[in-house]
Amino acid sequence: MKSRTGIELFLSALKEYNIDHIFGNPGTSESAITNSLALPEHKDFKYFLAVQEGVAMGMADGWARSTGKTAFVNLHIDSGLANGISLLINAFYGGAPIVLTAGNKDIRKFNSYRSNLVNMVKEFTKWSAEVTHIEQLPEMTMRAFKEASTPPTAPTFLSISANVFDEITDLDVIKLPQISNNFSPDSNSIKILSDKIIESDNPMIILGDRISHSNSSNKAVEFAELTGSKVYVSSTSEINFPTDHKQYLGSLPNLLPKAKEIIDKHDLVISIGSNVFDGFFYIKGQLFGNKTYHAHIDSSASAISRNEQTNLGILSNPNTALKSLIININNNIDGETREKISLRKNDIYKESEKISSANKQTTQDKFNDDPMSAYRLFSELSEVLSEDVIIIDDSVSSRPALMATNNFKPKKLFGERGGAIGWGMGATMGVKLANPDKNVIGIIGDGSAMMTMQALWTAANSKIPVIYIICNNKSYRVLKTNMQIYKEEILNEDNPDYKYFAMDFNPSFNFAELANTFGLNGIKISDPKLIKKHVTESLNSDITTVLDIDIDGSV
Ligand SMILES: Cc1ncc(C[n+]2csc(CCOP(=O)(O)OP(=O)(O)O)c2C)c(N)n1
Ligand SMILES: [Mg+2]
Numbered sequence: 001m002k003s004r005t006g007i008e009l010f011l012s013a014l015k016e017y018n019i020d021h022i023f024g025n026p027g028t029s030e031s032a033i034t035n036s037l038a039l040p041e042h043k044d045f046k047y048f049l050a051v052q053e054g055v056a057m058g059m060a061d062g063w064a065r066s067t068g069k070t071a072f073v074n075l076h077i078d079s080g081l082a083n084g085i086s087l088l089i090n091a092f093y094g095g096a097p098i099v100l101t102a103g104n105k106d107i108r109k110f111n112s113y114r115s116n117l118v119n120m121v122k123e124f125t126k127w128s129a130e131v132t133h134i135e136q137l138p139e140m141t142m143r144a145f146k147e148a149s150t151p152p153t154a155p156t157f158l159s160i161s162a163n164v165f166d167e168i169t170d171l172d173v174i175k176l177p178q179i180s181n182n183f184s185p186d187s188n189s190i191k192i193l194s195d196k197i198i199e200s201d202n203p204m205i206i207l208g209d210r211i212s213h214s215n216s217s218n219k220a221v222e223f224a225e226l227t228g229s230k231v232y233v234s235s236t237s238e239i240n241f242p243t244d245h246k247q248y249l250g251s252l253p254n255l256l257p258k259a260k261e262i263i264d265k266h267d268l269v270i271s272i273g274s275n276v277f278d279g280f281f282y283i284k285g286q287l288f289g290n291k292t293y294h295a296h297i298d299s300s301a302s303a304i305s306r307n308e309q310t311n312l313g314i315l316s317n318p319n320t321a322l323k324s325l326i327i328n329i330n331n332n333i334d335g336e337t338r339e340k341i342s343l344r345k346n347d348i349y350k351e352s353e354k355i356s357s358a359n360k361q362t363t364q365d366k367f368n369d370d371p372m373s374a375y376r377l378f379s380e381l382s383e384v385l386s387e388d389v390i391i392i393d394d395s396v397s398s399r400p401a402l403m404a405t406n407n408f409k410p411k412k413l414f415g416e417r418g419g420a421i422g423w424g425m426g427a428t429m430g431v432k433l434a435n436p437d438k439n440v441i442g443i444i445g446d447g448s449a450m451m452t453m454q455a456l457w458t459a460a461n462s463k464i465p466v467i468y469i470i471c472n473n474k475s476y477r478v479l480k481t482n483m484q485i486y487k488e489e490i491l492n493e494d495n496p497d498y499k500y501f502a503m504d505f506n507p508s509f510n511f512a513e514l515a516n517t518f519g520l521n522g523i524k525i526s527d528p529k530l531i532k533k534h535v536t537e538s539l540n541s542d543i544t545t546v547l548d549i550d551i552d553g554s555v
Contacts, residue, residue, distance in 0.1 A: 006134045007032040007165040011042060013141045013173045019072045021063060021433060022047045023056040027076030029103030032165035048433075048462050050426070052454040053080050057087035058426020059433070059458075061096045062392065065238075065414050066434035068213070070097040070149045077102055078115040085121060086420040088155055092124040094237060094417040095213065097153040099144045100125070107132040107161040117159035126154035134167040142174040151181045151317075152300040153213070181214075181299065185316035185324055193270070193295050193312060194328040198337055200268040202344065203229040206252060208274025210299055211318055212238035216273065217410040219322035221245065226326055228341035229270070230348050232262070235278035237393075237415035244407035246349045255489060256283040263292055271296040273318040276308050278418075280482075281490050297321045359404035371552045372528045374401035374471060380531040381469070382406045389439045389539075390414070390431055394424025396445035397478035398471045398551070422451030429455065429464045439539045441467045446509055447476045453514060459544040460518045467538045468515075468546045473553030474508040475500075480555040504553075515546035526550040 004012075014022075022045055026034050037047055050056035053075050060071035075084045081102045091098050100121070105114045118128045127147040131140050137160075144156040197203055205227075211220055217240055224231050224247050231241055234252040241248055253259050256279050263269055269292055276296070277287050288294050288309040295312040296304045304313035314321055366373035378398075382405050385391075393415040395402055414431060416423050428442030449470050459466065480500045487496035515522030521543055523534050531549070538545035 003168050003170045005032075005165065006137055006167050006169060007036045009134075009137055009169060009171065009173065010141060010160075010165065011036060011045075013138065014045070014072060016173045017145045017176060018069065020045055022072055022074060023050065023060045023063075023430075024048070024074040025050050025053050025056055025076060025080055026074065027080055027103070029077045029105060029162055030074060032162070033074060033103070048429075048458060050454070051457050052452060053083035054087045054420075054422045054452045055426040055455045055458055057084045057091065058423050058452060058455070059430035060098050061087065061091045061094070061423065062414065062427030062430025063434050064091075064096040064098050064430075065094070066390070066411075066431045070099055070145055071430075073098060073100045075100065075102045077104060078117060078120065081117055081120055085124065087423055087426070088121065088124045090417040090419045090423050091155045092126075093419055094209065095153050096155060097148040098155040099148050099158070100155055101144075101158045101160055103165070104130065104159045104161050106163045108163060118157065121157045124155070125157045126152075128157035128159075130159040130161065131164050132161045134164050134169045135171065137164055137169070138171050138174045142176060145176055146179075149176075150179055152210075152302070182317050182320055183299075183315075185297070185314045185321040187324070189312060189314045190321070190324045190328055193314065194325055194332060196268055196293055196295065196312075197227050197270075197325070197329060198333055202266050203227055203268040203270065204263070204266040205229045205231045206269060206271040206274050206276060207231065207233045207236070207240040208272070208276070208303075209236050209238045209240065210273030210303075211240035212410055214273060214299060214318045216317075216319040216322060217241060219319050219326070220272065223322045223326055225345075226329060226341075228344040228348070230266075230351070233274075234271075235275050235418070237417045239408045239410045239413050240273075242407070242409050243403065246352050247345065249348075249352055250355060250403075252277065254279045255281065255485070256285055256287065260285065260287055260289075263287055264289060266292055268293050268295070271298075272322070273298055275303055275306065281485065283489070363405055369552055371526070371550055373552050374398040374473075375405060376528045377469075377471070377531065377549055377551055378402045378405040380528055381535060384532050384535050384539075387412070389441055390435060392424050392428040392431055392440065392442040392444075394421075394427070394445060394448050395443045395471050396421070396448060397481055398443070398445065398473070402443065416448075421445070421448040424448055425452040425455035425468070426458075428466045428468065429459060429462075432464050432466045439467065441469060441535075443469045443471065445477075446470055446472045446474065446505065446511070449511060450509055453511075456515055456518045456520060456544070456546070460520055463542075464544065465542050466544050467535070468511075468544070469535075470511045470546060470548045471551055472508065472511065472548055473551050474505045475553040476503045477553050477555060479503045484555065511546050511548035515544070515548075521545040522548065524548045524550070
């Protein structure tokens, strides 16, 4: 076997694991990497330089979510890693398959401000380890990729001591195993749940992002229609169910009493690929009472009965479980039950129509507001969005307006996970790199955009043509709406006096001018009538456009 350096072995492993995009920001501890990447034999690696680590993390997250493949990020030692951790948190809670690495100081210089990088990221990675000897490199690199890509997918981390890259080895790359994640549910549990569904008077489904991750949206539609269930989503950032479907009733409220009010109306709730409930504020109580039978199907064992009372847990790929349930129900359901389901569906259609009418009314009421409302902005946008466009939603408090004025099909929108702001600027470019032939529009709050504004430099440097729509409401508006919930629902104040401390931007940001300084196309818009024109002109452009749109920030 031929001898080579650790860095050459590592780059061969990346090739073996189908990595050709590298998102990163290097330092001296990564000299071996940049030294080798400059060689002609490695020209097939596309390196995307981010000038702030959050941008690299956002790009990797967007790319991984859109391709379903494992993304690779390399950051610099403790300092660079620290900058990346904020958006690593989003990737971790969202389950994005990402292998993150950082170079560390030579293990032989142990006492020279050498940090324990693994300790820094342990909380937000599925698996993390340090490679201190070249003999460990093949196994640990393979393990990092295997852990990241097998369900539940998540980021993993390798700290690599500088000596490892320079040492010589005759070891070879270890291939990744072929692991099917198409695992089937237990047939007895499927029988129990099918019977419960057939007996139920008003079943409800709660879908989560592992529906989208397992490409189960079509099966979820078939299942909802067969069973006549109401469909809610909970703590999601993907489109798991077509939002214009007549059985779709939106997001489960994230305040416990309001979510419980909905749950209590159902004799059967089936959570599928879902975290079920993730309310931010603590409110005493349990989501499920004893009158509701709660079944949970998931590929993540830890998601089942994580907090909620659960009567039946089914560990399975959601797609396979839904297929089995559909077959089982079809084999056992009688004509009378089918009739009952069909009547029940008419009631659900009426409920969803009521939601659509209320959304239309709000849009109409706010249509001529000055400054323009988020509803007007997205209603104008809806007229120029085709099936061909992918949306990155980091619109924060403008999200309800986006969802009220537009319908989305699975894989047509990727949303922010919650946690850290700053995700959307990088994620928009990551999704574009994954879909070079599609138009990708990032809709981003001004506060979130400002966190990772350095992304515009990467858009210019790496020539990644996307469209950013910045919701310039001149504030951290969501902090104001959450302050209202805090005072009313948590502190139970009778006559709350709202003082929105440290939530306004004065001066406000001029994103159009910022874009222009990077040689990009920056346009400031205050007149809603200009939105369609500018969006249309920006589609298919070979240069990034920033549409900086002034919208109302009042609460
Ligand atoms: C890294 C990080 N810092 C601070 C916060 C707290 N935070 C959550 S939402 C938010 C404001 C978002 O503002 P913006 O993007 O302008 O959207 P808007 O609320 O105005 O719609 C802030 C500061 C956070 N989530 N993450
Ligand atoms: Mg804002």
